[in-house]
Amino acid sequence: MFPLYQSPILHQSLPILFEAKGFISAPFIDPTSKSELQAASILLRILMEKGKGVMGSRKWAVDFTDNSSTPSSRDIPDPPGFTRASHDQDDATLSRQKKDAEANWKSQKAWEVAQAPFKNLLMMGFMMWMAGSTVHLFSIGITFSALWQPLSALQGVGKVFEPYKDSKVDLNAPKLLYIALNLGGMLLGVWKLNTLGLLPTHASDWVSSLPPAHEVEYSGGGIALK
């Protein structure tokens, strides 16, 4: 299946859709704008309650709009009651709204990403439970991957949230959640390590190679030699 926003139906029905929702304050939509298309597709998804918008390369496009402001370039005169000036003014609000939507989407997305390790955590927990508490290849592998995954995820915190960087979006909270969840995962790994008995948390781990204390006195002797 090709992405939803590329379907001709979408492109044809967009204005109608927008109309139907009473959503559009702007007189026309620029379908080539990716973000708008995406926003639309989100809408569509909301409407259809299924589907997913993923960016992809476009094979073809029809330009329904004409953004040129000079009337000379058009062969068709503006419809009556349409003033170009008002359109320009609307354009500003539109772009602001557009940005708001984008930010909204970004933050939503960021939260989503931030919550992703939770699923991982559950998965890991299940795996660990399956692995049992004796040390063997499987349990060791699970434990070390449980330790390694959060570690590598934490290293790439910036990279993960880069796509959602926006001056308007506060990424700190999702980042913190993300870090916290990963730390939780790591704790789980450490806990597993401990249940396997591989952590030096007992006195025996620290004294097992302690040499005997030096004795102050020396004594020798025995039965008289015969």
Place this chain on the structure above:
Amino acid sequence: MIYCSNHDPPAPLFFLYSSQRNPATDLEQPKSNLIAMAMAIKLSLLLLFFLSSLIPTFSLFEDQVGFMDWHQRYIGKVKHAVFHTQKAGRKRVVVSTEENVIASLDLRRGEIFWRHVLGSNDVVDKIDIALGKYVITLSSEGSILRAWNLPDGQMVWESFLSGSKSSKALLTVPANLKVDLDSPIFVYGGACLYAISSIDGEILWKKDFTAEGIDVHQLLLPDGSDVVHAVGVTDLSQFDTYEINVRNGGLLKHASASFPGGISGEILPISSDKFVALDARSSILVLISMKEGQIDLQQTHVSDLIHGSSGNTVILPSKLSGIFSISTDTFIAFIKVTNEGKLDVMQKVDKMVVVSDALSLSEGEQAFALVQHGDSKIHLSVRLVHDMSSNHLKETVKMDHERGYVHKIFINNYVRTDRSHGFRALIVMEDHSLLLLQQGEIVWSRDDGLASVIAVTTSELPVEKLGVSVSKVERSLFEWLKGHMLKLKGTLMLATPDEVAAIQKIRLQSSEKSKMTRDHNGFRRLLIVLTRAGKLFALHTGDGRVVWSSLLQSLRKSDQCTDPTGLKLHQWQIPHHHALDNNPSVLVVGRCGLSLSASSAMSIVDAYTGKELHNMGPAHSTVQVISLPFSDSTEQQLHLLIDADKRAHLYPRTPEAAEIFQRESENVYWYSVEAEAGILRGYGVKSSCNLGVPNEYCFETRNLWSIVFPSESERIIATVTRKANEVVHTQAKVIADEDVMYKYVSKNILFVATVSPKASGPIGSATPDESLLVVHLVDTVTGRILHRMSHSGSQGPVHAVLSENWVVYHYFNLRAHKYEISVIEIYDQSRAENKDVLKLIVGKHNLTAPVSSYSRPEVTTRSQSYFFTHSVKAISVTSTAKGITSKHLLIGTIGDKVLALDKRFVDPRRSLNPTQAEKEEGLLPLTDALPIIPQSYITHAFKVEGLRGIETVPAKLESTTLVFAYGVDLFFTRLAPSRTYDSLTEDFNYALLLLTIVALVVAIFVTWVLSERKDLQDKWR
């Protein structure tokens, strides 16, 4: 095929396979990183869990025998020898020795045909050969008579002669006496005279002499007569002769003559009717002649006979017909007895001459041999009895002066091709070695002094020097490759039988193991052993050969030192850091007399050459030698010798040593165990001696404590301490659930076992109610009894071993009628609180602070007992360089074998149902008896006859320990109680590895080329 005492191949094979191919698990590798170490421990614990069902044993494959072990058979100092040199069959000599061995030796090469060790409580009195096919031995004071088949040593019959009282033991085997188709043997023992059938050992008749009160000295059977003459002494002042019918034991005649002067020593027969004896003051020779049932005594003063002779006259026991010899302070005189009873001195020879018995030659002549010791030579002369003036034969044999003087000589003759008589002489030397001389040459020699090892120590070999010639390397490289190719063939089962033999030969005679240089693993060493003869031998651990031997001058009989005995052998100088140029040396301490107060003799001997560096002649007495844990700048170990007056003498006698000792003296203590009195005493060093002469190396000691065992209820039967050089890796013992127990590791623990006096006899002499065995653990610094435990209804003998924080001891349980082994482990309760991890991490603990016995640490003990099937001769424990490797008990069983028993079997924490965590720890479920796995006999098919001791020496390789077991035989092997986890096995096939690598490289190259070609073809397509 497995080489073990149990021939039960399928199960052991699996066992071997699984236990050999698993890595060592029950030990921890030292690592710098604590966490890594902890993990390693956990991992090893885990692996242990996997292996907990497998108990490692030491069984080996048949072709591994002799690979790292050697076994030497000895017989000891020869007492009697009987030659058996008939024309047909192999020529042999049957000997009995002071180690109570009877053996048949090959006269050509000196090898043992067969041998029987009768043991220390069955002393051989007499041996002879009967019927030309039986060796007859009389032992245990004439109470056991046995016949052994001469060719193979099988016992033919055995007779127990129960005498009423102890007496001399005499054996006469008549050469050609026939009584009703039987040839009786006449035995006197237990004050009874027996005639015993030589065919089946039946007692034909018995004549009891108890009522007569006679002490029979000689049994004579004149040729052709059927009368036995028993000649003896009653009440030391009356000569008696009894004539007894050989057929029925009837008394035919009795004659006696009283001699008020009393007699000393033995009555010596001169001929069938003449005897000679010395009076009580050794000044009158009494000639006893029997004529027609009358005894005629003739007295001659020794001083009349030999002018200027002073006391100490002794009649030598050599039986020369018509002649006897007496020895005085200065010389030996041969005295001829004429038919009329006159005594004529025929010749005087040097006192050091040794005389053999007379030997009948074919023409009725008799000959005897004299051996005279010259300068690094011995002169053997054979003389005819009737013609003393000239030597029938005179030979000079070069003799190693390390063998000392000749002690005994036995001669035998043979007929040469020119019908003249040749002689062979078997001589026993001062160092107890046995040599056969023939035609002026030593035909063979046996170092039988090694049968009586009394002390063992070891020495490192010299460091390998640079400059090995290239050709040698090349040759050896070729040999090496060849050897490995052969091995590879063997592995792939392509080798022919000849090649298999060659492989085995290469393995056994690897020059690597018998080199005279130090090796990286510390397998090659010198075992330095002191024998009862006062001779020091250095044996190479690789093949057991004698590297050097040295008869110590200080332990030789001399005017100052009349009865020398060796006591102790200690390492004197162990160069490793400062004094690398010096050779290591050992200290030998001996005593000149039999009493404790006799003066001592000391020698310091170079361990590489066997040269005596210092020889400290008779000095103060020595009852105890204490090796102190201090050494001076030349790495000489400080020693304290305690004399009979409880003074301590410091050695080496240098100001530096004195200074070191003065500094440390307040912490040096010593203790004495007075076993007879039942007292333990502890002493401290007080001040310098006050003997008139200032002596800064002598110290007075003061009694600090005493433990007196009540003599009516306790008698000391065994004491054991820890080995001074034992290394303990850790003070903590990690038990199940990560818990930790702190061992009470002290060098100053003494294990003392006492029994009730009634139970101190042999097993069975006391009822269970009367016998009580009490064991104590005593701190020898303060005299504090750390632990005391009693086993009611048990008795000795107790054999024990103390190591780290545990003691294992073996005793007899009279109630259960079984031997038991008990273990006591002792833990330091005062350290038990050190369990806070944080404090341990930051180092806030007192676990490494020096401890004093005076701080009286609180201790707890755990103990457990198990049944054990065998009675035991010695117990020892393996020791390794760092003390990390798990330990095995080495138990010398009654069968003269050495059994290795994992210490895990004697763990007081064993319980019937161990928890999961305890199982993971490797704790075995409790069983009532200790298992004896036939494969765990480290001596495999060999026996160490007369086993007396087992020494263990750590190799440099932590996994490995060297074991030396000694008795009449010597046995050496290498053990890895947790398998060789730190090295490849010696049979590791390097050639196979090399071949595999080469094959892999070739395969990689070939596949690379192929893939390149395929790629190219793909691109053209």
